[in-house]
Amino acid sequence: MPNRLAHETSPYLLQHADNPVDWWPWSAEAFAAARERGVPVLLSVGYSSCHWCHVMAHESFEDESTAALMNEHFVNVKVDREERPDVDAVYMEAVQAATGHGGWPMTVFLTADAEPFYFGTYFPPEPRHGMPSFPQVLDGVRRAWTDRRDEVGEVAGKIVKDLSERQLAFGDGQLPGEDELAQALLGLTRDYDANHGGFGGAPKFPPSMVVEFLLRHHVRTGAEGALQMAADTCERMARGGIYDQLGGGFARYSVDREWVVPHFEKMLYDNALLCRVYAHLWRGTGSDLACRVALETADFMVRELRTNEGGFASALDADSEDAAGELVEGAYYVWTPAQLREVLGEADGDLAAAYFGVTEEGTFEEGASVLQLPQGEEGAVADARRIAGIRERLLAARAERPAPGRDDKVVAAWNGLAIAALAETGALFDRPDLVAAAVGAADLLVRLHLDDRARLARTSKDGQAGANAGVLEDYADVAEGFLALASVTGEGVWLDFAGFLLDHVLAQFVDAESGALYDTAADGERLIRRPQDPTDNAAPSGWTAAAGALLAYAAHTGARPHRDAAERALGVVKALGPRVPRFIGHGLAVAEAALDGPREVAVVGAVGGAMHRVALLGTAPGAVVAAGPSGGELPLLADRAAVDGRETAYVCRDFVCDRPTTDPQALARTLGTLS
Numbered sequence: 001m002p003n004r005l006a007h008e009t010s011p012y013l014l015q016h017a018d019n020p021v022d023w024w025p026w027s028a029e030a031f032a033a034a035r036e037r038g039v040p041v042l043l044s045v046g047y048s049s050c051h052w053c054h055v056m057a058h059e060s061f062e063d064e065s066t067a068a069l070m071n072e073h074f075v076n077v078k079v080d081r082e083e084r085p086d087v088d089a090v091y092m093e094a095v096q097a098a099t100g101h102g103g104w105p106m107t108v109f110l111t112a113d114a115e116p117f118y119f120g121t122y123f124p125p126e127p128r129h130g131m132p133s134f135p136q137v138l139d140g141v142r143r144a145w146t147d148r149r150d151e152v153g154e155v156a157g158k159i160v161k162d163l164s165e166r167q168l169a170f171g172d173g174q175l176p177g178e179d180e181l182a183q184a185l186l187g188l189t190r191d192y193d194a195n196h197g198g199f200g201g202a203p204k205f206p207p208s209m210v211v212e213f214l215l216r217h218h219v220r221t222g223a224e225g226a227l228q229m230a231a232d233t234c235e236r237m238a239r240g241g242i243y244d245q246l247g248g249g250f251a252r253y254s255v256d257r258e259w260v261v262p263h264f265e266k267m268l269y270d271n272a273l274l275c276r277v278y279a280h281l282w283r284g285t286g287s288d289l290a291c292r293v294a295l296e297t298a299d300f301m302v303r304e305l306r307t308n309e310g311g312f313a314s315a316l317d318a319d320s321e322d323a324a325g326e327l328v329e330g331a332y333y334v335w336t337p338a339q340l341r342e343v344l345g346e347a348d349g350d351l352a353a354a355y356f357g358v359t360e361e362g363t364f365e366e367g368a369s370v371l372q373l374p375q376g377e378e379g380a381v382a383d384a385r386r387i388a389g390i391r392e393r394l395l396a397a398r399a400e401r402p403a404p405g406r407d408d409k410v411v412a413a414w415n416g417l418a419i420a421a422l423a424e425t426g427a428l429f430d431r432p433d434l435v436a437a438a439v440g441a442a443d444l445l446v447r448l449h450l451d452d453r454a455r456l457a458r459t460s461k462d463g464q465a466g467a468n469a470g471v472l473e474d475y476a477d478v479a480e481g482f483l484a485l486a487s488v489t490g491e492g493v494w495l496d497f498a499g500f501l502l503d504h505v506l507a508q509f510v511d512a513e514s515g516a517l518y519d520t521a522a523d524g525e526r527l528i529r530r531p532q533d534p535t536d537n538a539a540p541s542g543w544t545a546a547a548g549a550l551l552a553y554a555a556h557t558g559a560r561p562h563r564d565a566a567e568r569a570l571g572v573v574k575a576l577g578p579r580v581p582r583f584i585g586h587g588l589a590v591a592e593a594a595l596d597g598p599r600e601v602a603v604v605g606a607v608g609g610a611m612h613r614v615a616l617l618g619t620a621p622g623a624v625v626a627a628g629p630s631g632g633e634l635p636l637l638a639d640r641a642a643v644d645g646r647e648t649a650y651v652c653r654d655f656v657c658d659r660p661t662t663d664p665q666a667l668a669r670t671l672g673t674l675s
Contacts, residue, residue, distance in 0.1 A: 002017045002018055003016075003017060003018075003019060003021065003022055003023045004022075004023060004024055004025060005017040005023050005025060005078060006018075008025055009409070009459070009460075009461040009462075009464060009466050010048075010080040010082075010083050010409060010459070010461070010466075011048045011407045011408060011409055011461070012046060012047050012048040012053075012080040012082070012083075012407065012409075013025065013078055013080055013083075015048065015057070016057065016061060016078050019057070019061045019062055019067065020061075020062070020063075020064050020067035020068075020071075021061050021067045021070050021071065021076050022067075022070075022071045022076060023076050023077070023078045024075060024076065024077050024078070025077070025078065025079075026077055026079050026084060026087055027077075030075055030077050031075075031112050031113075031114060032112075033075050034074075034075040034111075034112040035112035037075065039073055039074055039075060039145070040073075040074055040075075040109050040110060040111060040112075040117075040141065040145050040152075041074065041075050041076075041077055041109070041110040041111070041112065041114070042070060042074040042075070042076045042077065042107070042108075042109055042110075042138075043077045043079065043091065043106075043107070043108045043109070043110055043116075044061075044076070044077070044078050044079070044105055044106070044107055045078075045079045045080075045081050045087070045088050045091065045092075045104065045105065045106040045108070046078075046079075046080070046081065046104045046105040046106070047080055047081050047082050047104060047315075047407075048080070048082075048314070048315060048317065048405070048407035048409070049252075049265040049266075049267070049314075049315040049316065049317045049318060049405075049407055050104045050105065050265075051263070051265070051318045051319060051329055052103070052104065052105060052121075052122045053104055053105045054317075054319060054327070055122070056105050056122050056123070056134075057105075059124065059125040059134075060123070060125055060134045063125065065135075066125070066134060066135055066138075069135060069138045069139070069142075070138065073138065073141075073142045073145075074109075074138075080409075081104065081106075082314055082407075082409065082411055082459075083409070083458060083459050083466065083468055084458075084468060085471055085473070085519070086471055086519060086520050086524075086525075086527060086531050087527065088106070089519065089531040089533060090163075090527050090528060090529050090531050091106065091108045091116060091119075092106060093163060093529070093531075094108070094116045094119060094159055094163060095108065095119040095120075095121070097159075097162070097163070098119045098159070099119055099120070101121075102121065103121040103122070104121065105121060105122055106120075106121055107119070107120045107121060107122075107123060107137075108120075109141050110156075111152070111153065111156050113156075114527070114528055115156035115157065115159065115160050115528060116156060116159055116160075116528075117152050117153075117155045117156040117159065118137075118141055118144075120137065123137050160528050160529075163528065163529045164528075164529055173514065173515050173567075173568045173571035174567075174571055174574060175567050175570050175571075175574065175591065175594055175595070176570060176573045176574035176577055176588075176591045177574075177595070178595075180573070180574050180577050180578050180591075181217065181577065181588065181591060181592065181595070183577070183578035184213075184577040184578055184581035184584075184588050185214075185217060185223065185225075185226060185581075187578065187579070187580075187581045187582075188210065188214070188229065188581050188582065189225065189229070191581075191582060192229050193257060196236055196257055196258050196259065197229075197232045197233035197234075197235065197236030197237065197259070198233050198236065198237070198257070198259070199582050200257075200582070201257045202254070202255060202256050202257045203253050203254060203255050203256075203263070204253060204254045204256070204257050204259065205252075205253040205254075205538070206237055206242065206250055206253070206270060206273075206274055207233065207582065207585065208270070208273035208274050208276075208277045208585075209273065209536050209540060209585030209586040209588075209589060210581070210582060210585035210588075211230045211233060211234060211277050211281075211585075212276075212277055212280065212585065212586070212589045213581075213585050213586075213588040213589040213592060214226040214227065214229055214230035215227070215230050215277075215280055215281060215284055215619075216589050216592035216593065216596075216621035216622070217588075217592055218230070218284075219284065219619045219620065219621055219672050220592055220595065220596050220621055227284075227285075230281065231281060231285060231287070234277070234278060234281055234287075234289075234290060234293075235289060236259055237250070237259055237274075238278075238289055238293045238373075239259075239372060239373040239374070240254065240258065240259025240260060240372055241254070241259060241260045241261055241262050241363070241370030241371065241372050242254045242259045242262040243259075243293070244266075244300070244333065244371075245356060245371040245372065245373065245391075246371065246391055246394050246395045246398060247296075247300055247303075247304070247395055247398075248293075248296030248297050248299055248300035249266050249271050249296070249297050249300035249301070249304070250266065250270050250271055250274050250297065251263060251264050251265065251266055251318075252264075252265045252266070252267055252270060252318075260363055260370060260372060261363060261364055261370055262330075262370065263318055263329075264318040264319075264329055264330045264332075264333055264404075265315055265316060265317055265318040265404075266300075266304075266315060266316040267314070267315045267414075267538070268301065268305055268312050268313065268314055268315060268411070268414045268415075268417075268418060269413075269414045269417055269538060269539040270538065271297050271300060271301055271305075271418075271421075272301065272414065272417035272418040272420070272421040272422075273417060273421070273539065274293075274297060275294055275297040275298050275301065275421040275422070275425055276294075276417075276420060276421040276424060276425070278290045278291075278293045278294035278297065279294040279421070279424055279425045279428050279429075280619075281294075282294060282428070283428060283617055283619055284619045284672075291429070294425055294429070295425065295429060295431070298421065298422055298425045298426075298431070298434050301418060301421075301422070302422070302433075302434065302437050304316065304406075305406075305418075306437065306440075306441075307408055307410060308462075308463075309410070309444050309448070309460075309462070309463045310437075310440035310441055310443060310444045311410035311415050311441050311444045311445070311460065312410065312414070312415050312418045312441055313406050313407055313408045313409065313410065314407040314408075314409045314410070314411050314414060315406070315407045316404045316405070316406050316407075317404040317405040317406070317407075318330065318404065319331070319404065319405075320332040320401070320402050320403060320404040320405075321402035330364060330365075330368075330370070331401070331402075332398065332401050332402070332403060332404050333370065333371070333398075334364050334365075334368035334369060334370055334371075335356075335358050335368060335369060335371065335394075336358070336362065336367055336368050336369070337349065337350075337353045337358055337359070337360055340352045340353050340358060340394070343393060343394060343397040344390060344393060344394070348386075348390055348393075351386070351390065352390050352394065354375075355373070355375070355387060355390075356369075356371040356372060356373070357369060357371070357372040357373070357374040357375075358371065408461055408462070409459050409460075409461050409466075410444070410449075410459060410460045410461065411458065411459055411474075412445060412449050412456050412457065412458055412459070412470055412474040412477070412478050413470075413471075413473040413474040413476075413477040413478065413539070413545075414477070414539070415441050415444075415445060415478070415481070416445070416474070416476075416477030416478035416479070416480055416481035416482075417477050417480070417481065417539065418438070418441060418481070419438045419441050419442050419445075419478075419481030419482070419484065419485060420438075420477075420480050420481045420483075420484035422434045422435065422437050422438035422441075423435055423438040423439075423481070423484045423485050423487075423488045423489075424484055424488065424616075426438065426488070427488040427613075427616050428616060428617065435488060435489070438481070438484075438485060438488075439485065439489070441481075442481060442482060442485055442494065442497075444460075445478055446497060448460050448463065448465050449465060449470070449478075450497070450500075450501075454500035454501055454503065454504045455469070455470070455504065456469075456470030456474045456475060456478065456501070457469070457470060458470045458471065458474055469520075469521065469524055469525075471519050471520055471521075471542060472505065472509045472517060472518065472519045472520070472542025472543065472545075472546055473519070473539070473540070473541065473542035473545055474542075475501045475502070475504060475505050475509070475542075475546070476501075476505065476540075476542055476545035476546035476548070476549045477539075477540070477545050477549075478501060479497075479498040479501040479502050479505075479549040479553070480498075480545060480548060480549045480552070482494040482495070482497045482498040482501070483495065483498050483549060483552050483553060483556070483624070486498070486556070486626070486634065487616070487624060487625040487626065487627075488616070489607065490607035490612075490626070490627045490628040490632065490633065490634065491633060492632075492633030492634050493633075495553075495556055495557070495633075495634060495635075498549065498553055499553060499557070499559075501549075502546075502549060502550055502553050502562060505517075505546055505549075505550070505565075506561060506562070506565055508521035508522050508523065508524075509521060509522070509542075509546070510565055510569075514568075515565065515568025515569060515571065516532065516569075516572075517532070517534070517542065517543045517546055517569055518530050518531070518532045519531040519532055519533060519542050519543075534572040534576070534584070534587070535576065535580070535583045535584055536583060536584055536585050536586045536587065537583070540586035541586070541587075543569060543572065543587075544569075544572075544573070544584065544586040544587035544590060545586065546566075546569060547566045547569040547570050547573075547587065547590050548566075548586065548589070548590040548593070548622070550562045550563070550565050550566035550569070551563065551566040551567075551590060551593060551594055551598065551622065552593075552598065552622065552624050554566060555597070555598050555599075555600050555622075555624045556600070556624050556626065556634065556635060556636060557635050558635070558655055566590075566594070567594065570587065570590060570591055570594060572584075572587065573587035573588060573590070573591050574591075577591070589621070589622075590622070592621040592622070593621045593622020593623075594622075595621075596620055596621040596622065596623075597620070597622075597623070597653040597654070598620070598621060598622035598623050598624060598653075599618075599620045599622075599623040599624075599651055599652065599653055599671070600623070600624055600626075600636055600650075600651070600652040600653070600655065601615045601618065601623055601624065601625045601626070601636075601649060601650070601651050601652075601671065602626050602627075602634075602636040602637055602640050602649065602650040602652070603615050603625065603626065603627040603628075603647065603648070603649050604628075604629065604630050604637060604640050604641065604642045604647065604648045604649075604650075605627065605628075605629075605642065605646075605647030605648065606627075606647065607627045607628055608627075609627070609647055610647060610664055611627075611647040611648070611649050611662075611664055611667060612625070612627040612647075614649075614664045614667050614668050614671070614673055615627070615649060615667065615671065617668070617671075617673045618667075618668070618670075618671025618672055618673050619671065619672040619673065620671045620672055623671060624636075630642060636650075636652075640660075643660055643662050644662065646662040647662060648660050648661070648662050649661055649662075649667045651667070651670050651671065658670065
C-alpha cells in the first residue's frame, strides 16, 4: 500500500511511495507526530539521479525488517534536496561540521523540534569497511533516545547553538580589485592540472564558472595563462569520457583526474553552464571544438531534457538496465569492441574502437569502455564523413537500449540557467530554434512558477507548480535567463520580469545593514538556521548569481539600488576570491564584469541585424546589449538616434557613452569581438 509520498510531485519522493517505510514529506505534521509519539525523526535526504540513494533505498528502505524498525521507533521524513535546498543546506552544514564530510543520501536524526543529534550519509545493510550497518545505527539511536534522552537533548541544543553562532567571512562590502583578482588567478594556477586540465585531483568536476572567470580575465587583462588554462580544460573535458561522444552533453563528474570515467548522471545545470562556457570560448577564440560542443550540448538539452510543457527536466539517472535487466551504472553509455563490431561490422567497428579508445581490457567495468577521443579531434582517421556516419549508427543502436530514468521535475533556477545558455548559443550560432526553446521555457516559468506578487515556485512537474517557495538562486538564475533573452530578442517584457524578481530579492533576501544575502526569504519557513552560503558549488550560489543579475539589470536600466546591492554583495568575493578561488568562480566572473563596467551596448537598428550580431559577439566581460528602434522597448534605446538612418551602436559605461558608430568593425574592436 503506498505511503504518504504517493501524493507528492517530486519524482524522487514518488520513487519511495511504495516502500514499506511509513514515509512523511517534510511538514509540520511530521514533527507534530514525532512529538505526540515521543520518538525522534529520521530525516533522509537525496535526489532522483543519485546512485547511492538508489542503492540505500534498495538495500534498506525496500527491506521489510529494516522498515519495521524505522516505523516502530521513528517518524521517517524523506526530502528531495533539489526541491528543498534550504533543508538540505542546513542539515548538510551540520553533517559536515560533525563528520568532516558530507554526501547523499544524507541521514540525520532529529528531535521533534528539528534539532539534529546524530548524522551520517550512506549506511550499508550489514557492517562493511568499518561502517556500522543501518539496523545497528537505528538500534543505537533508539537506545540513546530511550536511555539517555537528556544527553541527546543537550547534544542537539549544542549543535544548534554552534550553527547559529557561525559567522560568515563577508569582507568589508567593497568590490574586489585588481589585487584580489590577480591573487585568485595565482591560486588557480597553483591548483591547475597541467597534464589533464581542470583543477585538483580525483574526483574532478567540470569547472564551468572558473573557466568563465578565466575567459573574462583574459579579455580584460590580456593574461595569456588564463586563456590557456580555460581552453586546455575545455578541450580535455570534450575529449574525455565525461562528455557524451555520441549524444552530446556532460556527465556529473569524472571519478579520475584524466576525465576518463564519469559518474554518468547528467544534470541540467551542468549542461546549461557548460553550453554557455563553450559558446563563450568559441566567441573568444573561434575554436571549432568549442563550437561543436556548445551546439551538441544545446541540442542534448532540447532533445533529451525538454518536457512536454516547454521547460527542462532536472536530470538523467546514472543507472539503467543492463542485458540481464539489472540496474547498472553507465550501462546505457559503455561499449566493448565486440559490441561495436556487432553494430558497425568488422572494419568500421575496429575503426570506431581506435577512434573512441575502446579496448579489449576496457576503461570501465567488466571489459567495457567509456567513449573518448584519446587521439584528439582528428582521431584515427581524417575521414570526417565516415566518422559522422559511425556516430549516427552507434547513437541509433544505443537508443535501442533501456534508457536511464529522467527526473521530470522542472527547477526554476536551473531552467533560468538553461534559458540563458540556449538564448545566447542560439543567437551566436544563428540557431533560432534554440532561442525559441529558451523562450518556451521562459514562458512556462512566467505562466506556472511566477505569481502576481513576483514570487516564484521552486519546482513544477507535469504542468503543476510545486508547493515549495523559490530560494535565492531561483530568483537570481531566472532573472539572469530573462536578461539574456532581453539582449537576444530585444523584447522589453523580459527585462520587466527580471526587474520584478530582483526587486523581490532586494526586499526579501538582502540584509539591509550589511548587504549580505540569505538563501531563503525573510518571510519564508523558519528552520533551525537561516541558510546563507556564498560559495559556488555545482552551480552558482544564490548570492553570486544575484550579484550578477543585479549588476546586469542596473547596466540595462541605471537602477542605482540594484548596482549598490551588487557591489556590496561582491564584498564576499574580495574576502574569499584570493583564498578559495575554485569555490567562488561565478563571483569572480561577476567581479570581472563590474571592473569592466559592465559595458552597455545600445544598437539602434534591427534586432538580429549586423550591428546587433557584432554586439552579441563581443567578449567584453558581462556586457549587456539592447537592440531595437530608437526609443524602443529597452531603456538603453531611449533618446538614442540612428546616424544617417543606418544601424548605430552606442557603447557606454555607467551611461557615459563613446561616440556612436555605424561601422561594424569599429564596434567589434571596441568590444573585443574576434575578427
